[in-house]
Amino acid sequence: MNITSDPWIWIGGLLTLCIFSFLYKDNPFYKFAEHLFVGVANGYFLTFTVHRVLGPNLFVPLFVQGRIWYVISLTVGMLYILRFVPRVSWLVRIPIAVTIGYYTGAVIPATIQADIIRQIQATILTPQNFQSWNAGSSGIIWSVILFVGVACTLSYFYFSREHKGVLGVTSKIGVIFIMVGFGAAFGYTVMARVSLLIGRFQFILGPWFGIIE
Amino acid sequence: MKRTLPLILVFIFGIMGIVPYYIPHGGYQTLDNMVRNDFLRILSAFAIVLGLGSLMKVHIDKIKKHRENWPYSYVLIIGFVVSGFIGLFGGIEGNGMLPTSIASFKFDIETLYLNIIVPLGSTMFALLAFFMASASYRAFRVRSLESALLLSAAFIVMLGVIPLGDRISPHLPTFAQWIMDIPNVASKRGITFGIALGGLATSLKVILGIERSWLGGKE
Incomplete structure (x- = not known):
């Protein structure tokens, strides 16, 4: 055992234990660490925004390079602050409208392309899928299972008709795929969290207490 | 004015967001890059002021009123x-x-x-690993075929990604990967279609001014 004398490792280790203390019950140590996390994270976020976004994208072009049209961005951005002035607080809707408008517009072609057309392309059965029995996910068996899975999952979410007859059968198969998918996602998420947990224990037993290398 | 101007702006900028995808003209692409990379990035940075201001207001208020x-x-x-x-x-x-x-x-x-x-x-x-484990212990009861499938898939995937899975059977990691690649992708793809269509409908409603909840307030 070779306990470190690095104050930052001690701080990181003690804060880790403060969070783990929640496993017993909600307590002042956990609340302290939780509030500290929110405060410091927001301070970091502010720093990052000023140094990495506003600095190179606004302050330098406007005040150093003299690109005067950047004053429009500055003015529209400053309207956010008027949210705290009750008489003119409605002006905050202008930057919100610009941001929401552009991004909702930009998301339309992107969604059509990535989440609809590409997904259909990857699902439909093509002559290539029928060339071999087992060629990973593009072989005939897996391609057919994938196609049936997608079609049945979609049929489960079709609520305009009662799930009877053919639709009843396909929606039941759809539920099977959905449950396996949810189970897989759950298992994967749990393992990701366990991996983080192992990382924290490695930190406590390694850099802090020096028990493991 | 208080509601009409934002609605007009959301429509104009909504169209500006859609158009560059279909007009690969150099000049328009440059304008789009400027709007996207400079203008909107700056606006998003200022939005942080709003968020931080609200956070501080809530906590100062909490201290003042000894909540x-x-x-x-x-x-x-x-x-x-x-x-x-x-x-x-x-x-x-x-x-x-x-x-x-x-x-x-x-x-x-x-x-x-x-x-x-x-x-x-x-x-x-x-x-969350502890809470997920305890929640799943209480919630995962094999009462039906569906819950058995969910439990089995989760168990196989969990075993498949750790070295113990490989020790139990060298086929287990492959099977876990198959579950991730085929049935998991099939169900996710079906759900993705639904989310995408819902998202598109909502986007159009926002741009056309049918969905106005983002305006907030009554005025």
Whole structure:
């Protein structure tokens, strides 16, 4: 055992234990660490925004390079602050409208392309899928299972008709795929969290207490 | 005016967001890059002021009115002010006007990030491993075929990604990967279609001014 004398490792280790203390019950140590996390994270976020976004994208072009049209961005951005002035607080809707408008517009072609057309392309059965029995996910068996899975999952979410007859059968198969998918996602998420947990224990037993290398 | 102007703007900028995808003209692409990379990025940065202002307002109010757990609001505010001050004046890598080290002890914002934010963030997420395990113990009862499938898929995937799975059977990791690649993708793809169509409908409703909840308030 070779306990470190690095104050930052001690701080990181003690804060880790403060969070783990929640496993017993909600307590002042956990609340302290939780509030500290929110405060410091927001301070970091502010720093990052000023140094990495506003600095190179606004302050330098406007005040150093003299690109005067950047004053429009500055003015529209400053309207956010008027949210705290009750008489003119409605002006905050202008930057919100610009941001929401552009991004909702930009998301339309992107969604059509990535989440609809590409997904259909990857699902439909093509002559290539029928060339071999087992060629990973593009072989005939897996391609057919994938196609049936997608079609049945979609049929489960079709609520305009009662799930009877053919639709009843396909929606039941759809539920099977959905449950396996949810189970897989759950298992994967749990393992990701366990991996983080192992990382924290490695930190406590390694850099802090020096028990493991 | 208070509602019409934002609705007009959302329509104009909505069209401006859609059009560049279909007009690969150099001039228009340059304009789009300027709007996307400079204008909107700056606006998003200013939105943070709104968020931080609200956060501070809530906690100052909590301290003033001595609401439940109010002393911890001091921790949050002090944490924010100190780290913000160090970051703004000390620079991201400690290259600002404020000195961020005393002898060998460094306290620049990157050090705060690595030694406070990273341990706290990862421990909070790690904590979820315990709660997910306890919740799944209570919730996962094999009462039907569907719940048995969910449980089995989760169990196989969990075993498949650890070395023990390979020890039990060398086919287990392959099977776990198959579950991730075929049935999992099939169900996710079906759900993705639904989400995409719903998202498209909502986007159109926002641009056309049918969906107005984002305006907030009554005026």
